Amino acid sequence: MLTLIWHLSSFANDLLQRYAPTNRLIWFLRRRENLRxxxxxxxxxxxxxLIARGALALIEVGAPEWLYLVFILCIWNAIKFLVWGxxxxxxxxxARFREAKRVSASRTRQPSQDQRTG
Known part of the structure; x- marks a missing residue:
C-alpha cells in the first residue's frame, strides 16, 4: 500500500512539475539569463x-465549498512568487560571483604581453 501511495504521489509531483503553468514559469525564470x-x-x-480573496468572498456568501481549493491554490502560487523574488x-x-571568479582566473592564467613577445 505504501508503495502505491509513493508511486501515485511521485506521478502527481512529476505531472505538476511538468505541466502546471506557475511551475513552468518558475523553471523558466531559474535560467541564468532570466534571473533578473x-x-x-x-x-x-x-x-x-485577489483571486483568493474573491473565492473567499464567494464562499462567505454561500458559494460551493470546493472554492476552498481555488483559494488554497491561489495562496500557494502567490507564496511561490513572493518567495521567488x-x-x-x-x-x-x-552566478555573478562565479562569473567574476572565472574572469579573474582567466586573467591570471594569460601570460602578459612582455612574456609573449620575448
Whole structure:
C-alpha cells in the first residue's frame, strides 16, 4: 500500500512539475539569463491574492465549498512568487560571483604581453 501511495504521489509531483503553468514559469525564470526577472515576477502574486480573496468572498456568501481549493491554490502560487523574488536575487548574486571568479582566473592564467613577445 505504501508503495502505491509513493508511486501515485511521485506521478502527481512529476505531472505538476511538468505541466502546471506557475511551475513552468518558475523553471523558466531559474535560467541564468532570466534571473533578473525574479523580482518583477513577484508582482504576479497580486492577481493570485485577489483571486483568493474573491473565492473567499464567494464562499462567505454561500458559494460551493470546493472554492476552498481555488483559494488554497491561489495562496500557494502567490507564496511561490513572493518567495521567488528574493531567492532569484541570491541565485543572481551567486552566478555573478562565479562569473567574476572565472574572469579573474582567466586573467591570471594569460601570460602578459612582455612574456609573449620575448
Amino acid at each position: 526577472y525574479g523580482v518583477p515576477a513577484m508582482l504576479l502574486s497580486i492577481p493570485y491574492l 528574493p531567492v532569484s536575487l541570491l541565485y543572481l548574486a551567486k
